[in-house]
Amino acid sequence: MPLVEITDxxxxxxxxxxxxxxxxxxxxxxxxxxxxxxxxxxxTLLRCINGLERVQSGRIVVDGMEVTxxxxxxxxxxxxxxxxxxSYNLFPHLTVERNVTLALKKVRRMSNxxxxxxxxxxxxxxxxADKLGAYPDELSGGQQxxxxxxxxxxxxxxxxxxxxxxxxxxxxxxxxxxKVLEELAREGMTMMxxxxxxxxxxxxxxxxxFMHQGNVHEDGPARDTLIEPRTPxxxxxxxxxxx
Amino acid sequence: MIRELGLNDIVxxxxxxxxxxxxxxIAILAGGVLGLIVAVLRIVSFKPAxxxxxxYINLIQxxxxxxxxxxxxxxxxxxxxxxxxxxxxALALSINASAFLGEIWRGSLQSVSPRxxxxxxxxxxxxxxxxxxxxxxxxxRISIAPTVGYLMQLVKDTSLTALIGFIELTRASQILSAxxxxxxxxxxxxxxxxFVICFSLSRLSEHxxxxxxxxx
Amino acid sequence: MNYNFRFNALAPYTGEILRGISLTLxxxxxxxxxxxxxxxxxxxxxxxxNRVLNVAARVYVEAIRNTxxxxxxFIVFFGLPSLGIRLDAYLAAVIGLSINVxxxxxxxxxxxxxxxxxxxxxxxxxxxxxxxxxxxxxxxxPAVKAVYPAxxxxxxLLLLATSVxxxxxxxxxxxxxxxxxxxxYRSFESYALITVTYLxxxxxxxxxxxxxxxxxxxxxxxx
Numbered sequence: 001m002p003l004v005e006i007t008d009x010x011x012x013x014x015x016x017x018x019x020x021x022x023x024x025x026x027x028x029x030x031x032x033x034x035x036x037x038x039x040x041x042x043x044t045l046l047r048c049i050n051g052l053e054r055v056q057s058g059r060i061v062v063d064g065m066e067v068t069x070x071x072x073x074x075x076x077x078x079x080x081x082x083x084x085x086x087s088y089n090l091f092p093h094l095t096v097e098r099n100v101t102l103a104l105k106k107v108r109r110m111s112n113x114x115x116x117x118x119x120x121x122x123x124x125x126x127x128x129a130d131k132l133g134a135y136p137d138e139l140s141g142g143q144q145x146x147x148x149x150x151x152x153x154x155x156x157x158x159x160x161x162x163x164x165x166x167x168x169x170x171x172x173x174x175x176x177x178x179k180v181l182e183e184l185a186r187e188g189m190t191m192m193x194x195x196x197x198x199x200x201x202x203x204x205x206x207x208x209x210f211m212h213q214g215n216v217h218e219d220g221p222a223r224d225t226l227i228e229p230r231t232p233x234x235x236x237x238x239x240x241x242x243x
Numbered sequence: 244m245i246r247e248l249g250l251n252d253i254v255x256x257x258x259x260x261x262x263x264x265x266x267x268x269i270a271i272l273a274g275g276v277l278g279l280i281v282a283v284l285r286i287v288s289f290k291p292a293x294x295x296x297x298x299y300i301n302l303i304q305x306x307x308x309x310x311x312x313x314x315x316x317x318x319x320x321x322x323x324x325x326x327x328x329x330x331x332x333a334l335a336l337s338i339n340a341s342a343f344l345g346e347i348w349r350g351s352l353q354s355v356s357p358r359x360x361x362x363x364x365x366x367x368x369x370x371x372x373x374x375x376x377x378x379x380x381x382x383x384r385i386s387i388a389p390t391v392g393y394l395m396q397l398v399k400d401t402s403l404t405a406l407i408g409f410i411e412l413t414r415a416s417q418i419l420s421a422x423x424x425x426x427x428x429x430x431x432x433x434x435x436x437x438f439v440i441c442f443s444l445s446r447l448s449e450h451x452x453x454x455x456x457x458x459x
Numbered sequence: 460m461n462y463n464f465r466f467n468a469l470a471p472y473t474g475e476i477l478r479g480i481s482l483t484l485x486x487x488x489x490x491x492x493x494x495x496x497x498x499x500x501x502x503x504x505x506x507x508x509n510r511v512l513n514v515a516a517r518v519y520v521e522a523i524r525n526t527x528x529x530x531x532x533f534i535v536f537f538g539l540p541s542l543g544i545r546l547d548a549y550l551a552a553v554i555g556l557s558i559n560v561x562x563x564x565x566x567x568x569x570x571x572x573x574x575x576x577x578x579x580x581x582x583x584x585x586x587x588x589x590x591x592x593x594x595x596x597x598x599x600x601p602a603v604k605a606v607y608p609a610x611x612x613x614x615x616l617l618l619l620a621t622s623v624x625x626x627x628x629x630x631x632x633x634x635x636x637x638x639x640x641x642x643x644y645r646s647f648e649s650y651a652l653i654t655v656t657y658l659x660x661x662x663x664x665x666x667x668x669x670x671x672x673x674x675x676x677x678x679x680x681x682x
Contacts, residue, residue, distance in 0.1 A: 052361060079367035089362035093380045102376055103366035155366065305615075305661040307622035309633060310654030317646035321462040395525070402527035406626055413529055420537065427538035434526045434534065441525035 001064075003028045003159060003190055004049060009058030009068075011044060018044045019055070020214040026159075026192060031185055033201035033222065034194045036211035037237060042194045045211065046161050049192070050081040063158050079107055082152030083161040086168050088144040090136040090151070096123060097132040100151045108155070122150040126180050142173030149180055159190035166197060198241060202226045210234045248425050253432065259415030260436050266404065266411060267397045269333050271390075274340025274397075281345025286352055296345070303342035309403050311335045316407045332404035336397065343393055351386035352378065388452035395444040399437065412436060466648050472639045476656065479632035483660075486552065486631055487618045493557040494617075495610075498564025505569055516565070523562035529623055531555050536627050552624035560617050567613065571606035604676045611668035615661050622657070632656060 004026035011019040018041045026032055034042045047053040049060060051067050051074040060067040065077050090099050100119035104110045110118075123132055126146035128139075136144055145165055152160060162181070166174045178200055184191065185204050195201060201208055201222055208225045210218040212233050218225055229235045284296035303311070315338075316331040326334075355378050363373035405414035416433040420426040504516035523531070535558075536551035546554065575598050583593035622633035630638075636653035640646045 050365060052364060075364075075367045075369050077367075078365055083365040085358065085362065085365075087358055089356075089358045091359065091362070091377055091381075093384065103368060106372045106376060107367045151366070301662070302658065305619075305658045305665075306654045307619040307633065307657055309622045309625075310636075310650055310657060313636070313650040314647065314654060317650060321647055399527040402529045403623065405529065413527065413533075416530070416533070420533075425541070427534065427541045430530055430534045430538050434522075434530050437526045437530060438522065442521065445525065 002026060003030075003063055004192075005059075005061045006049075007059040007061075009048065009055045009060060011041075011048060011053065011055045017214055019048070021058070022214075022216055024209065024216060024219070026190065028190055029188050030207060031189075031191045031205045032193070032207045032209055033205040034192060034209045034211060035196070035198075035201060035237070036217075040211040041214045042211045043163050046083075046163050046192060046194055049161060050078050050083050052083075075107070079103075079155055080158045081161060082155060082157035082159070083163065084145070084148050084152055084165050086164040088136070088141070088148045088168075090144055090148055092136050094135075095132065096128065096134050096136070096139075096147050099136070099147060100154050103151070103155055118154050119150075122154045123147065125153070125183075126150045127176070140173060141169045142176045145169065145177050146180055149177075153184075159192070160184070162191065162193035162195070164194050164196065166195070196241060198226065198238070210237070212237075248423055248428055252419055252423065252429075255419060256412065256415055256429075256432055256436060259410060260412040260440075262409070262411040263398060263401050263413075263437075264440065266332060266336060266401045266409075267394060270336035270340045270397050270401075271344075271394050273333070273337035274344055277337065277341030278344030278348060281341055282348040282352060285345060285349045300342045300346060303339055304346075308335070308339050308400055309406060311339055312403060312407050328404065328407050328409035331407060332401070332409045336400060336404070339400070340393075340397060343396075344390065347389050347393060348382070348386055351382040351389070354385055355381045388448050391444060391448040391451060395441045395448065398440050398444065402437075464648060465645060466652060468643045468645050469639055469648055469652055472635070472642070475635045475638060476632070476653070479630065479635035479653075480656065480660070482630055483618065483621050483632040486556065486621045486624070486629070487614065489553055490556040490560055490621070491614055491617060493553070494560035494564045495568075497557060497561030498566075498568050501561060501565035502569040502572060505565065506572065520562045520565055523559055528555070528559050528620060529626065531559055532624060532627060548624075548627040548629045552621075552627055552629045556617070556621065556624065559620075560613065563613055564610070567606050567609040570609075571602045574605045575602055607672060607676070611665075611672070614668070615664055618661060618664065619657060 002025035004024070006022060006024040009019055009022050010017070022041075022045065024045075034045065036042045044053055048055055049062060049067065055068055058068065062077060063080055065080075066072050067074070067077060091102065094102065097116065097119050100122060101110075101112075101115035104115035104118060105112065108115075120129070120132065123129060126149055128143060128146055128150070131139060131143065131147075136147070139147065149165075166177050169177065174197070178197065181191070181193070181200070182204055193205070205222040208218070208220065208222045209216055210225070210229075210231075210233075218229065218231055218234050220230075225234070226238065229238060281296050281299060284292045285300075287293070312331060312335045315326075315335045316328065319326050319331065319334075359377055359381070360373055363377040368376065401411055402413040404411060405417060408414065410418070412433055416429050420429040423429065501516045501519060504512040505520070507513060532552065532555040535555040536546065536548065539546065539551075579597045579601075580593055583597040584590075588596070621631055625631060625634035625637060628634070633653060636649045639653075640649040643649065
C-alpha cells in the first residue's frame with residue numbers, strides 16, 4: 001500500500017483552478033521531486049498533503065489517514081508528516097533548543113529532559129550542536145533552515161515535505177542544507193520536495209513529477225525524465241532553468 | 244476668603260493626583276480584561292463576532308469620552324444602580340479603554356506573521372497551543388510599548404472625570420483655584436504634575452519600543 | 460426597572476441641537492485650519508538647523524502632548540486673565556484647541572515631510588522637470604497622500620474633543636445637552652441623544668474622508 005495516495009483532487013482559489021484532477025502515489029522510502037514553473041500548483045499540492053490547504057474534491061490518504069475527511073484529526077496527521085518551508089518559520093521568541101522541544105512537549109507530552117535529549121540529537125545531526133542556545137536571528141539563513149529541518153525530524157515523522165527550502169538562501173548557503181537532505185535520503189526517509197535544484201533532483205531523487213498548469217504533466221524516474229524529457233513543456237522548462 | 248498659595252495646597256494637589264493615577268490604573272486593568280475579549284472577538288474566524296467587536300469599537304471611538312461619562316453617571320441610577328462619580332468614572336474609562344486596547348492588541352496579534360501559525364500547524368500543535376505558545380508570546384512583546392503609550396493617554400483622559408465631579412487632580416485644581424483666586428498658578432501646577440507622570444510614561448514607552456526592536 | 464425613557468421630551472429642542480452641531484463643526488474646521496498652520500511651522504522648526512527654533516518646537520510639542528486638553532483650556536480661559544489677557548469663551552476655546560491640535564499636527568506633518576526621498580526629487584529633475592513640476596508631482600502629492608489618513612483621523616478626534624470646551628460655556632453640541640437637561644430634567648436622555656449625534660457626525664466624516672481618499676489617491680487617472 002502506498003504511503004501517499006492522491007486520487008483525483010481538485011483545488012481552486014476563487015475562480016483560479018490551481019490543481020486540476022491530480023492523481024499521484026508515493027511509496028514508502030521514495031524521494032519525489034516536484035518541479036514546474038511558479039504558479040503551476042506544485043507548492044499547493046504539497047500543502048494539501050498535510051492539510052494546510054483544503055481541496056474541493058478528491059481524496060488524499062497519507063499513512064492510512066484520510067486527509068480530506070472532516071472526521072480526521074488533522075493535528076495527529078501533521079505529527080506524522082513533517083513540513084519545512086521556504087522562509088524557515090522558526091519561532092523568533094524561542095532558542096534553537098526550545099524551537100525543537102516545543103512540539104515534543106506540547107504534542108507528544110514529553111518531559112523536559114526527554115525532549116531536550118531529542119533536541120540535542122537532532123540539532124547535532126544537522127551540524128549545529130554549538131547553537132542550541134542561540135536565537136533564530138543570530139543564525140544565518142542556512143543555519144535557520146537546518147534548525148527548521150531538525151525541528152520537524154524531532155517529531156519522528158513518517159515522511160517529510162520540503163517546500164522550496166533553498167529558494168530564499170544565498171547561493172553559498174544552499175549546499176549545507178542539501179547535504180542534510182542527502183543524509184536523510186541515505187537513511188531512507190520518504191520525501192517530497194518542491195525544488196529548483198535540478199542537480200539535486202537528478203542525483204538524489206528517485207522520481208520527478210513535472211507540474212504544468214495545475215496538472216501532472218510528466219512523472220517518471222528522475223534521471224531519465226530530466227535527461228530525456230518526453231514533452232515540449234518540460235523541455236522548455238528545463239532549458240529555462242538550466243541556462 | 245482669598246489667600247496665598249502655600250505648601251499645603253501643593254500637598255493637596257499631589258494627594259488628589261493619587262486618584263488620577265488610581266483611576267488610570269483601574270481603567271487599564273479592567274479595560275485590559277475587556278479589551279482582550281474585544282481583540283479576540285475581532286480576530287476569530289466567526290463573522291458575527293467580528294461585526295459585534297467592530298460595532299463596539301466604532302461606538303466607543305466614535306463618541307466623546309465626556310458623553311460616555313455622563314451616560315454612565317446619569318444612566319445607571321435609572322436601572323436602580325446607585326453609583327457616585329468615582330464608580331461612573333472608573334466604569335466609563337474602563338469601557339473606553341477596552342475599545343482602544345482591543346484595537347492595539349488586535350494590531351499586535353495580526354502583526355505576527357501568518358507563517359508562524361502555519362509553522363505551528365505543521366508541527367501538529369492544536370489551534371490553542373499555537374495561540375498560547377507561538378503567537379501570544381510574540382504579540383505580547385510587540386504590544387508592550389504601545390500599551391504603555393496608551394496608559395499615558397488614559398492619565399490625560401482622567402481629567403475629564405472632573406466634569407462629573409470626581410475629585411482628582413483637575414477637579415482639585417478647580418476647587419483650589421476658586422479658593423485662592425490664583426488660577427494661572429494652580430492650573431500651571433496641575434499641568435506640571437500631569438507632565439511629570441505622562442512624560443515618564445512616554446519615555447518608558449519609547450525605551451520599551453527600542454528594546455522590543457532590538458530583542459529577537 | 461420602572462423608569463420611563465422619554466426621548467420625545469427633547470423634541471422641542473431640535474433647534475438647539477442643530478445650532479450646537481453647527482457651532483461644533485465651525486469650531487472643528489477653524490481649529491483644524493489654524494492647527495495645520497501652527498503644525499507646519501513647528502514641523503519646519505523641528506527640522507531646522509537653528510538650535511533655538513529646534514528646542515522651542517520640541518518643548519512646545521512635549522508640553523502639549525504630556526498634559527490634558529482640559530487643563531490647557533483652563534489655563535487659557537481662567538489663567539490668562541491674571542496676566543491681563545481676557546478672552547471670551549469661544550476665542551479661548553479656538554486658541555486652546557488650536558495650540559493643542561497644532562502639536563499633534565506638527566508630528567504628523569514632520570513624518571510626512573521626512574517621507575519624501577531626495578532621490579525622487581533628483582530623479583524628477585534628471586527627467587527635465589522644472590522645480591515647480593517636481594515639487595507638485597514627486598514631493599507634494601506623495602507627501603499629502605502619506606499624511607492624509609493621520610490628519611483625517613486627527614480631524615475626527617478633534618471633532619470629539621471639542622465637546623470638552625462645553626466646560627468653558629461655549630454653546631457647542633455637548634453644551635446643548637447640559638442646556639436641554641436643565642430644562643427637561645431628562646439627564647440620561649439628553650446626554651444619550653447628544654452622544655449619538657456625535658456618533659452620526661464621526662461616522663459621516665469617516666465615510667466622507669474614505670471617499671475623498673479613494674477619489675483622489677486610489678482611483679487616479681492612468682493617463
